[in-house]
Each structure stands twice: as structure tokens, then as C-alpha cells.
Amino acid sequence: MINFTMHSDPNDSPVSLYGKHLLCTQDLTDSELLFLLNTAKEMKDAQFNPIHKKLFENKTFLMFFYNPSIRTHLSFTAAATELGGHTEFFTPHMTRLKAIEEGGESIKDAAKVISRYIAGIGIRIAENQLSYYGEGHALQVEYARWLDIPLINLASDRFHPCQGLADIMTWAEWYGKNSKPNYQNLKGKNFLLTWAKGKLARGWCSVQEALLIASRFGMNITIARPDGYDLDPEVCEWTQQNCRAHNASYRIIDDPNAGYEGAHIVYSRHWVSPDAYENGIYQKQNEIEKASKLKNWIVTNQRMQRTDQAIYTHCMPVDRGNEVTDEVADSRQSVIYDVAENRLHVQKAILATILSKTFYML
Numbered sequence: 405m406i407n408f409t410m411h412s413d414p415n416d417s418p419v420s421l422y423g424k425h426l427l428c429t430q431d432l433t434d435s436e437l438l439f440l441l442n443t444a445k446e447m448k449d450a451q452f453n454p455i456h457k458k459l460f461e462n463k464t465f466l467m468f469f470y471n472p473s474i475r476t477h478l479s480f481t482a483a484a485t486e487l488g489g490h491t492e493f494f495t496p497h498m499t500r501l502k503a504i505e506e507g508g509e510s511i512k513d514a515a516k517v518i519s520r521y522i523a524g525i526g527i528r529i530a531e532n533q534l535s536y537y538g539e540g541h542a543l544q545v546e547y548a549r550w551l552d553i554p555l556i557n558l559a560s561d562r563f564h565p566c567q568g569l570a571d572i573m574t575w576a577e578w579y580g581k582n583s584k585p586n587y588q589n590l591k592g593k594n595f596l597l598t599w600a601k602g603k604l605a606r607g608w609c610s611v612q613e614a615l616l617i618a619s620r621f622g623m624n625i626t627i628a629r630p631d632g633y634d635l636d637p638e639v640c641e642w643t644q645q646n647c648r649a650h651n652a653s654y655r656i657i658d659d660p661n662a663g664y665e666g667a668h669i670v671y672s673r674h675w676v677s678p679d680a681y682e683n684g685i686y687q688k689q690n691e692i693e694k695a696s697k698l699k700n701w702i703v704t705n706q707r708m709q710r711t712d713q714a715i716y717t718h719c720m721p722v723d724r725g726n727e728v729t730d731e732v733a734d735s736r737q738s739v740i741y742d743v744a745e746n747r748l749h750v751q752k753a754i755l756a757t758i759l760s761k762t763f764y765m766l
Contacts, residue, residue: 420764421757425548425555427541428563430616430642437620438587441573443753444746445585451749452486459756459763460489463523467558468494470529470540475720476558476566479747480526483755492522511543515550524759525551528558530607531676535684537561537608537636554758561607562636566754567719568613570746572621574739575669577746578715591622591650593668594712598660599629600727601701602674605691610719611673612639618669619646624653628663630698632677660701667711671718672703672727703728708737715739 419439429437447456465484467477477493484491499514518525527547529540540561548555557565576585579593595618597611612635619625625647627635634640634656647654657663664670676691702725708714716728716738724730733740756763 422759422761422764423554424758425551426565426754426758427544427548427555427557427560428616429565429568429613429620430563434620440569440750440753440757441576441585441587443757444569444573444750447752447756448746448749455766456486456752456756457488458766459760460484460487460523461762463489463759464521465489465491465755465759466494466518466522466525467491468525468527469558470496470527470533471531471559473528473559475744475747476528479744480558480751480755482748483751487752487755487760489523489755511546512550515547516552519552522553524554524556524755526556526558527560530559530561530609531605532686532688534561534681534686536681537678556754556758559609562609562612562639563616564609564613564719566747566751567610568617569750569754570743571614571717571719572617573746573750574743575618575715575717576621577742578739579668587621590618592652593623594626594666595623595669596626596628596663596667596671596711596714598627598663598670598672598703599633599701600672600674600703600723601695601698602723602726603692603696604674604721604723605676605680605686605688605695606674607680608635608639608675611671611675612636614671614719615639615643616646619643619650619652619654622650622652623669625655626663626667627656628660629656629658630660630701631658632679633675634678635675661707664707664710664714667714670703670708670711670714670716672716673718674723674727702726703732705729705731705735708732708735713737717743720744 419435481491527544534540576587577583579589580586644654716732718740
């Protein structure tokens with residue numbers, strides 16, 4: 405279980421993440437989780453402290469994007485800059501990596517060469533860039549196998565650790581005092597993850613990471629989804645294990661209304677069905693059309709009024725009018741922009757603690 409009494413100063417902590425890969429928050433120990441989150445808070449409170457410019461000085465972080473993202477690209481670029489370093493941007497079209505249908509450079513060779521140039525690499529791959537669920541995560545694992553530098557998961561088809569850390573930091577700030585995160589106060593809170601209609605046909609990584617991180621901090625989990633929209637069974641089993649460790653509840657319902665009663669955090673998101681891949685092709689249009697028929701799955705102000713003054717959270721981009729109404733997304737209870745901001749701070753903590761020896765010497 406999470407040790408909430410860990411020292412608040414990460415530089416005095418015996419925990420070290422230097423040189424480790426970050427593929428999923430479930431891989432982190434309880435102490436490592438709090439170590440990252442406490443570091444993120446300190447960096448947020450002293451965002452432009454000149455000493456931070458030494459942490460990533462003369463270092464480069466490579467961002468390898470198979471899929472685009474406003475938040476991930478800009479927040480990592482800003483994070484590296486504020487730490488005195490640099491980011492480089494890659495797409496598959498800028499490489500000659502080997503593919504099934506054609507020759508090219510192997511992942512092993514690319515990873516070994518990349519390791520000679522830079523301090524760390526982040527990879528983002530999901531949805532329409534894949535031929536089956538799990539392929540994106542498998543690619544990241546294969547890179548991690550051959551890299552001599554840390555790999556940071558910038559979003560795969562299974563997990564999104566950077567998003568999960570920003571989520572939990574924001575929720576803890578809300579239930580803390582004067583924006584100081586209180587992770588102990590999250591224990592026993594009711595977390596509702598609800599499927600929503602949508603036109604973006606999105607994968608499972610963000611919502612699965614949210615389930616894992618929320619349950620690690622002792623929250624009661626409710627997953628509301630229509631029949632045919634179950635998530636990864638292994639991730640759901642890990643979530644249940646986390647809940648059992650904290651004597652927290654876990655349930656899956658198929659009612660778009662029932663989960664709001666007594667909820668403290670509401671997270672709506674459209675995600676695709678397990679049938680999204682057919683014959684190696686991502687069936688985006690089919691998923692959009694199927695979801696469009698389920699019109700009652702949307703967060704409204706009327707539903708939010710049934711909660712225990714719950715906050716509304718989302719990883720963005722928000723599909724307004726489908727996943728949530730404007731009234732809720734723009735309400736005082738909405739933390740969507742706070743979550744987006746905290747991506748910057750948790751990623752600064754990731755770059756500093758995983759890629760910088762200097763961090764442990766200051």
C-alpha cells in the first residue's frame with residue numbers, strides 16, 4: 405500500500421529512478437510513484453528556478469511520434485527547455501526502419517545507434533498506426549530491450565503513464581489544501597470512469613492508466629460502459645488487485661446513470677470496442693458509427709448534480725457535445741486544463757529523475 409509518510413523532499417529520499425524505463429505506472433513501486441509526484445510538485449512551485457536549468461543541460465530527449473498530440477509534444481518540449489535541455493522530433497517517415505512488407509533497419513540497430521547520441525527517448529504509438537491491440541506496447545518493449553538509455557512511454561495502445569501521473573496529481577491538488585496535493589485524501593473517494601459517445605474513435609491507454617493510478621491510491625472504482633465495450637482484462641485484474649490491497653470497491657456497470665451517485669471524480673471518455681481491429685486494419689469509421697447510436701452516454705450538469713460535488717476530469721482533447729456538455733467542461737468543477745498543465749510538471753520530474761544524474765547530486 406502507498407506509504408503516505410514518505411519524506412516530501414525527493415533529494416533526501418533513498419529512491420532512485422535514474423536509468424529506468426517508464427512504460428506504465430503499475431511498474432513503479434509505491435515509493436517511486438510518490439517520489440515522482442513530490443518532485444513534480446516541487447518543480448511546479450519553483451517552475452523557473454535557475455538551478456533546474458542544470459538538470460538537463462546539454463542533453464537531448466528524442467520524441468518518436470507515430471501519432472500526433474498537442475499536449476505531449478509541447479509539454480515535453482517545454483519541460484526539456486525549462487530543464488536546460490533540448491528535444492528532437494521524429495516520425496516514422498524520417499527513418500528507414502524495417503517493416504513487414506519491406507526491408508530496412510532493425511529496431512535493435514536503431515536503438516543501439518540512438519543510445520549513442522541522446523539521453524533518452526519517448527515513443528507515442530496507438531490506434532490507426534497499429535494492426536492489432538497490443539502491438540504498440542510490444543514495439544515499446546522491443547525498443548526497451550535494446551536501448552542503452554531510458555525509454556519513456558508517451559502513449560501506447562495499452563498505457564499512458566505521463567497522463568496518469570498528471571491525473572492523480574491534479575485530483576490530489578483538488579482534495580488537498582491551497583493547491584498542495586494530498587494523496588492520502590484520495591483514499592476512499594469514488595472514481596467514476598464512464599464511456600461516452602464520440603467521433604474520435606480513441607484507444608484505451610489513457611483510461612486504463614487512470615484506472616491503475618486511481619486504484620493505487622485507494623479509490624473506489626466504477627466503470628460504466630455499454631455492453632461490448634470492455635477494456636483489457638489484464639488491466640482490469642490489476643485494478644481489482646490494487647482495490648483489494650486498499651479494501652476499496654470495484655464494479656462494472658452498463659447503466660449510463662447509476663455511477664454518478666456519490667461520485668467524487670467523474671472521467672468521461674469515448675473508447676473503441678475490442679472489435680476495433682479487423683484483418684489488421686483499424687476500423688475507425690465503423691467504431692464512430694457504432695458509438696453514434698448510443699446517444700445517452702454523455703456527462704451532463706444534471707448527472708453531475710447527483711454526485712458528491714465531483715470534479716470533472718479528462719485527458720483531452722475533449723469531444724465536446726459528445727463526451728461532455730460545454731456546461732460541465734467549462735464549470736468550476738472542471739479540472740481539464742489543470743490536468744493539461746500538470747503534464748508539464750510531471751514530465752519535468754520524469755526527465756530529471758530518470759535521465760539526469762545531476763538531479764541526485766544537487
